[in-house]
Amino acid sequence: MKHHGIHFLDEKQKKLKISEMNSNDVKKILGPPSITNTFDDDIWIYIERKTTVSKLKNFGRREVLLNNALVLEFDRRGLLVKKDFYNKDQMNELKIDENETLVINKKDTFIKSALSSLRQKINDPLGKRSIID
Numbered sequence: 001m002k003h004h005g006i007h008f009l010d011e012k013q014k015k016l017k018i019s020e021m022n023s024n025d026v027k028k029i030l031g032p033p034s035i036t037n038t039f040d041d042d043i044w045i046y047i048e049r050k051t052t053v054s055k056l057k058n059f060g061r062r063e064v065l066l067n068n069a070l071v072l073e074f075d076r077r078g079l080l081v082k083k084d085f086y087n088k089d090q091m092n093e094l095k096i097d098e099n100e101t102l103v104i105n106k107k108d109t110f111i112k113s114a115l116s117s118l119r120q121k122i123n124d125p126l127g128k129r130s131i132i133d
Contacts, residue, residue, distance in 0.1 A: 009048035023078040046070040
């Protein structure tokens with residue numbers, strides 16, 4: 001079994017209080033973020049991923065047990081203003097628009113690309129699906 005990211009992210013994220021905690025409080029509970037937005041430091045993403053080697057019927061491929069993501073947004077003073085938690089089922093249900101626009105919302109695009117990458121890893125943990133298909 002392999003475990004990456006923040007252990008027990010689901011339980012730890014429940015301790016975070018919007019409009020009451022700042023970035024230092026979050027770091028004390030969760031540690032440094034797994035991913036930060038390259039354009040703005042006000043969006044942090046924490047990841048928890050647990051995989052195991054599956055049964056013989058899947059020929060030993062890894063099975064994703066947990067794939068959680070926590071997206072936190074801070075205001076310019078470092079106060080926590082938004083918190084979104086996604087588990088692997090919620091990530092599979094995300095609808096990502098394939099249309100392109102000329103005006104890009106940098107924050108929204110960053111979050112969607114990060115969650116899309118996690119969803120792809122759920123569906124193809126070893127990154128070999130394109131070779132098999």
